Amino acid sequence: MLKLLLCASACMVAATAHAELPAKFAEKGKLVVANTPNYPPMEYRDPATNELMGVDIDLGAALAKQLGTEIEWSEIGFEQMVSSLNTGRVDLILSGMSDLPARRETMDFVDYMRSGAQFYTSTKNAAEIKEMTDFCGKKVGMSRRTSFPDEAAKWSAANCEANGKPALEIVGTEGSADARTQLKQGRLDGAVQGSETLPYLTELEPDTYVIIGEPFTEVYQGIGFSKQEPELRDAFAAALAELIKSGEYKAIFDKYKLAGSMVDAPLINGEAVK
Incomplete structure (x- = not known):
């Protein structure tokens, strides 16, 4: 304390x-x-x-x-x-x-x-992942201690499975830092964090991450x-x-x-x- x-x-x-x-x-x-x-x-x-x-x-x-x-x-x-x-x-x-x-x-x-919850990926994946539905069927990491896994599953059902695309493969991580580490290691295709954190993140580590789309929740x-x-x-x-x-x-x-x-x-x- x-x-x-x-x-x-x-x-x-x-x-x-x-x-x-x-x-x-x-x-x-x-x-x-x-x-x-x-x-x-x-x-x-x-x-x-x-x-x-x-x-x-x-x-x-x-x-x-x-x-x-x-x-x-x-x-x-x-x-x-x-x-x-x-x-x-x-x-x-x-x-x-x-x-x-x-x-x-x-x-x-x-x-x-x-x-709101928002997708992002690494710069090396940006050529393949350009819009939110490009994550369908991909491994996407997010903190298991948050509401993000449930929210991402709902988004996937409405935007991937409902359109005949494979579901997001949601990977629960030990916090957002763990998700970023796995993304940089190539173990994930993308990640989800709160929209308020991403501008800071891209400024802290320039040319490392790319924000994809708009927040898919409002909270x-x-x-x-x-x-x-x-x-x-x-x-x-x-x-x-x-x-x-x-x-x-x-x-x-x-x-x-x-x-x-x-x-x-x-x-x-x-x-x-x-």
Whole structure:
């Protein structure tokens, strides 16, 4: 567990009336937040300094400052996050998590970004794979811990099998980095990642990957909260609304070249805040 001080003592002022932490969290003086820093540009470590960086890290800092508190980042495996939230080991999740209907059964989300699953391939495969249906019958890797395998299977049924083409051969990987490694090794023909990660990826490793087509799903990324803490959820929704109004939210997304992924206003479980 790594504690990252996000607000100096001079910032420890009362939150605004519009975005105020519930008393029990304000009294603690910090929020424990689950994060897995392996999903650039959402969360990652600077190779030179080992410092936490990314959209979620900057957004978490801004939200903490808005609410007059600190964040203690708890680095845990993605598959352990929901159980950690619901057993009280962490107060919330801010780690590139998609707001999916199945997840809403056990948690609530404040949605802050648009996303979608998107295909890409290696430059050496680009002559053969030029459009999305060229992946039919090919080996395509994606993190087994995400919703991507199920979503890719649905896409394949509608776009490959329904048109008499062979199905995608979906390969579950140990995260997106593993998929990229296998793609570069020639063990995969393509891969799937969140659309928000691919511009960063192609800039980080130029002339290595080619994005194919448009995202084939639409989903929001959300901050996850226990259903037992609606007041905390609502405080974050209010704080996010204030960051959007002030322009600080836009500045964060512009920094990581993700202006196209911004939302106009916070959503709770995919719905407009009442």
